[in-house]
Amino acid sequence: MSVKFTKDHEWIKTDGETAKVGITQYAADQLGDVVYVEVPEAGKTIAKGDAIAVVESVKAASDVYAPIDCEVVEGNAELSGAPETVNSSAEADGWFAIVKVSNPSQLDELMDEAAYKAYLESL
Amino acid sequence: MRLRGEMSQELLQTPLSGLWAEMGARMVEFAGYNMPVQFKDGVIKEHIWTRENAGLFDVSHMGPSNYELLDKSNLTPDEAHIKIAKVLEPILPCDIQGLKRGQIRYTTLLNDDGGIIDDLMVARPVSDFDQGGLYIVVNAGGKNDDWRIFDEIGAGIAKTIRLDENALVALQGPKAKEAIKIIAPEAANLGFMNFDKFTTKWGEVTISRSGYTGEDGFEILLGKDFCLEAINELLANEDVKAIGLGARDSLRLEAGLCLYGHDLDNSISPIEADLKWTIQKCRRERADFKASERILAELANGPSRKRVGIEFLDKAPAREGVEIQDQDGNKIGIITSGGFGPSLGGPLAMAYVDSKFAEIGTPVNLMVRGVARPAKICGMPFVPHNYYRP
Numbered sequence: 001m002s003v004k005f006t007k008d009h010e011w012i013k014t015d016g017e018t019a020k021v022g023i024t025q026y027a028a029d030q031l032g033d034v035v036y037v038e039v040p041e042a043g044k045t046i047a048k049g050d051a052i053a054v055v056e057s058v059k060a061a062s063d064v065y066a067p068i069d070c071e072v073v074e075g076n077a078e079l080s081g082a083p084e085t086v087n088s089s090a091e092a093d094g095w096f097a098i099v100k101v102s103n104p105s106q107l108d109e110l111m112d113e114a115a116y117k118a119y120l121e122s123l
Numbered sequence: 124m125r126l127r128g129e130m131s132q133e134l135l136q137t138p139l140s141g142l143w144a145e146m147g148a149r150m151v152e153f154a155g156y157n158m159p160v161q162f163k164d165g166v167i168k169e170h171i172w173t174r175e176n177a178g179l180f181d182v183s184h185m186g187p188s189n190y191e192l193l194d195k196s197n198l199t200p201d202e203a204h205i206k207i208a209k210v211l212e213p214i215l216p217c218d219i220q221g222l223k224r225g226q227i228r229y230t231t232l233l234n235d236d237g238g239i240i241d242d243l244m245v246a247r248p249v250s251d252f253d254q255g256g257l258y259i260v261v262n263a264g265g266k267n268d269d270w271r272i273f274d275e276i277g278a279g280i281a282k283t284i285r286l287d288e289n290a291l292v293a294l295q296g297p298k299a300k301e302a303i304k305i306i307a308p309e310a311a312n313l314g315f316m317n318f319d320k321f322t323t324k325w326g327e328v329t330i331s332r333s334g335y336t337g338e339d340g341f342e343i344l345l346g347k348d349f350c351l352e353a354i355n356e357l358l359a360n361e362d363v364k365a366i367g368l369g370a371r372d373s374l375r376l377e378a379g380l381c382l383y384g385h386d387l388d389n390s391i392s393p394i395e396a397d398l399k400w401t402i403q404k405c406r407r408e409r410a411d412f413k414a415s416e417r418i419l420a421e422l423a424n425g426p427s428r429k430r431v432g433i434e435f436l437d438k439a440p441a442r443e444g445v446e447i448q449d450q451d452g453n454k455i456g457i458i459t460s461g462g463f464g465p466s467l468g469g470p471l472a473m474a475y476v477d478s479k480f481a482e483i484g485t486p487v488n489l490m491v492r493g494v495a496r497p498a499k500i501c502g503m504p505f506v507p508h509n510y511y512r513p
Contacts, residue, residue: 032128033167035463058166058463062124
């Protein structure tokens with residue numbers, strides 16, 4: 001298992017052929033109270049950089065981008081009844097989708113945890 | 124996801140911007156000012172706190188002003204009031220002449236086509252000495268333009284004295300009437316939509332019983348040199364918390380109140396905006412304001428589009444700009460303010476729709492990211508007003 005991060009504050013945790021995708025705690029904190037989450041349907045193919053989910057705070061809707069090309073295996077159905085999970089557990093229970101990674105080499109282009117931490121400090 | 128960038132440009136500061144930043148507020152640019160959008164509690168808790176206790180909002184970015192006759196030497200106080208009222212009545216279609224002393228009215232500033240340049244509060248002072256002046260509070264975004272319009276129409280007769288270097292704060296919520304006593308005990312006796320000036324240990328303070336949350340509350344104009352001390356005393360009260368612009372927006376939306384630039388603009392008339400109550404009967408009869416022809420025709424025959432509330436039958440919020448369709452997929456309107464109502468416990472929106480579809484209960488679809496979400500036209504407010512009615 002390994003976790004990688006994007007500059008847009010998504011994380012992707014790979015486990016064999018599949019991976020979970022979410023946003024970082026930093027992003028969730030910046031967003032404020034999450035009141036609605038739209039997760040993708042199983043079977044949908046999504047290109048790297050396209051929207052994989054939508055998170056809505058009281059004030060605004062924000063797209064969550066797919067860190068890599070992927071096919072959705074499952075959206076997190078729990079979030080529709082408990083969108084605040086994104087605030088309380090952004091990097092665990094607040095995941096948006098389980099995906100099949102189309103091109104594993106794309107993962108190498110992402111930041112590891114140390115690099116993401118350094119990136120946050122540079123902001 | 125894209126997060127809002129940190130501020131870099133030169134922003135205007137209110138007399139309180141520094142205090143909010145010290146308190147750990149998240150600061151954003153709003154109308155050119157450095158303003159707190161939320162404090163540590165976050166929008167939902169701040170919103171609920173205001174509905175249950177008392178929230179303190181910095182609205183110093185707005186435009187408080189006095190509009191005064193240049194010469195009232197040969198006039199009685201009441202004559203002076205009539206004279207200044209007549210200067211502005213052609214562009215403000217509310218009964219200014221008929222204001223009682225201390226009374227405030229909400230009105231709109233009209234352009235030649237009957238569209239709304241801004242929405243504002245106009246008030247008649249209490250004392251004999253101050254007659255021939257009006258206390259006017261306009262929105263931040265257009266304040267310089269508004270004041271220029273007032274000065275042009277009053278050229279040689281009246282002029283604007285801007286007061287926006289001072290601190291303007293709103294104290295809102297059911298516990299505001301107790302907390303206001305910290306500033307001026309007598310202000311707790313003000314009637315709804317009334318104002319006066321009070322002598323306090325922080326100098327002369329102008330307080331109105333008004334607000335933008337649907338709750339009882341006050342708007343307080345404090346001199347810039349003494350405001351910090353007064354604000355710190357208010358915040359030391361356990362019922363009072365500082366609240367950011369995020370909750371201010373969700374509170375006003377639940378209260379069904381318009382936000383200029385979103386729910387009102389240069390093309391929208393007061394009748395389309397469902398603000399006909401702001402045009403008193405005597406003004407309709409006299410028909411002596413800009414574009415009265417359009418406005419009276421809309422009053423008589425109904426406008427072609429109308430501001431309505433949207434009741435969601437689904438959990439997905441719909442934001443400003445979302446298209447509204449009828450059951451056959453035809454575009455019938457657009458959302459102008461949309462979000463989540465913490466007191467309502469779900470999404471809510473304000474919209475303009477073709478009048479044929481404006482009746483309460485009409486089923487519509489909201490086109491959110493390509494998906495039709497079912498909704499209904501509803502009345503407003505979404506959360507009952509809780510104004511002071513002794």
